[in-house]
Amino acid sequence: IPSKLPNLPTSIFAEMSELAAQHGALNLSQGFPSFHAAQELKDLAAQAIQNNHNQYAPMMGIQELRIAIAQMMQSQHSVAYDPMSEICITAGATQAIFTAIQATIFAGDEVIIFSPAYDCYEPAIKIAGGVVVPVPMQLPDFTIDWDLVKSKVTAKTKMIIINSPHNPSGALLQDADLKQLQQIAVENDLLILSDEVYEFMVFNDHEHLSACRYPELKERCFITGSFGKTFHVTGWKLGYILAPPRLMKEFLKIHQQVIFCINRPIQHAVANYLQNPSTYQDLGKFYQRKRDLFLNLIKDSRFKFKPSASTYFQLLDYSSITDEHDYAFAKALTINHKIAAIPISVFMEGRDPKMLRFCFAKEDEELVAAAKILNQI
Numbered sequence: 001i002p003s004k005l006p007n008l009p010t011s012i013f014a015e016m017s018e019l020a021a022q023h024g025a026l027n028l029s030q031g032f033p034s035f036h037a038a039q040e041l042k043d044l045a046a047q048a049i050q051n052n053h054n055q056y057a058p059m060m061g062i063q064e065l066r067i068a069i070a071q072m073m074q075s076q077h078s079v080a081y082d083p084m085s086e087i088c089i090t091a092g093a094t095q096a097i098f099t100a101i102q103a104t105i106f107a108g109d110e111v112i113i114f115s116p117a118y119d120c121y122e123p124a125i126k127i128a129g130g131v132v133v134p135v136p137m138q139l140p141d142f143t144i145d146w147d148l149v150k151s152k153v154t155a156k157t158k159m160i161i162i163n164s165p166h167n168p169s170g171a172l173l174q175d176a177d178l179k180q181l182q183q184i185a186v187e188n189d190l191l192i193l194s195d196e197v198y199e200f201m202v203f204n205d206h207e208h209l210s211a212c213r214y215p216e217l218k219e220r221c222f223i224t225g226s227f228g229k230t231f232h233v234t235g236w237k238l239g240y241i242l243a244p245p246r247l248m249k250e251f252l253k254i255h256q257q258v259i260f261c262i263n264r265p266i267q268h269a270v271a272n273y274l275q276n277p278s279t280y281q282d283l284g285k286f287y288q289r290k291r292d293l294f295l296n297l298i299k300d301s302r303f304k305f306k307p308s309a310s311t312y313f314q315l316l317d318y319s320s321i322t323d324e325h326d327y328a329f330a331k332a333l334t335i336n337h338k339i340a341a342i343p344i345s346v347f348m349e350g351r352d353p354k355m356l357r358f359c360f361a362k363e364d365e366e367l368v369a370a371a372k373i374l375n376q377i
């Protein structure tokens, strides 16, 4: 049959995880924690099932969870979202992103994304009939040249997708970036989709500036987050989307058709767990310790790096080891050295900065074992 996405390969995350399993390699490729979620959170999920919260949830999600998210946004960013009209619970950020794009992008609309870009944006835009306009981020620091962005805006541009904290680089948009974005969005009447799934994994004196802090961005912006990331439960696929009512109204029309509502007992568990803000506020410190442990152990290796400012990913530059293409090098590392990472060229068509992405959301012993291997390469 004719394919809607004729050139779409299997996701690199599935491919590398599978290769790692096949060769018994340490898997630092796909982004998920190897350690367990908090006992308290697991108990809350079990209790929710025992307490018979097992039927359909309201379409936007249970009220307790929407209220808890509004409180979280208020405490983190001093910004108000109305739980009744501006917050919807989703099946992870992936469904939030897909749904927001289907709800707003018409055939021929252009959507600007920044490459390297997380891999779920482009197919969703194409399925909607939209046109992907990639803007390469500037290396080595993965920054955005806003003059270049301005030069890519046309009468057909409908949306700009941002991702800060950024996967795979850990780069964070700064105040000046968001102000430039706001100006471009207002002048050209654009929508913004802000993927903030790593919002709480921010290190040292860096700060996550949510798009919601900029009032003229907020009023034209979808923001998505992921409890899978924040609470070490990627398999729960629980996330949320925030948007002003005029955007939420259209989002819900698609949401209703895509999934209608989300797994109910885990919504109860997360709503209860969120009552204690330290459950998310301590995440930065938790991952910073893992990052520092990993980087300290490989500081004398032949890999070069700048410590990641955020996310649970660290890019390692291998240019002093080989000039092999990153995809070939990642496969060779997995097969011959038993350590798997993600080649980042797959997210940035035509460019190969000789960097691999390593996920440090792993047990300390695994990070020690990974460092031992990397020190021998």
Ligand code: PMP
Binding pocket: 031, 091, 092, 093, 094, 095, 118, 163, 167, 195, 197, 225, 226, 227, 228, 229, 234, 237, 238, 239
């Ligand atoms: N956006 C980015 C940048 C991601 O790295 C991920 C990966 N988990 C997602 C969205 C999807 O999140 P979820 O697992 O909640 O669907």
Ligand code: GLN
Binding pocket: 011, 013, 014, 029, 030, 031, 032, 167
């Ligand atoms: N977000 C995860 C990553 O960047 C992957 C999720 C997935 O496998 N789709 O590794």
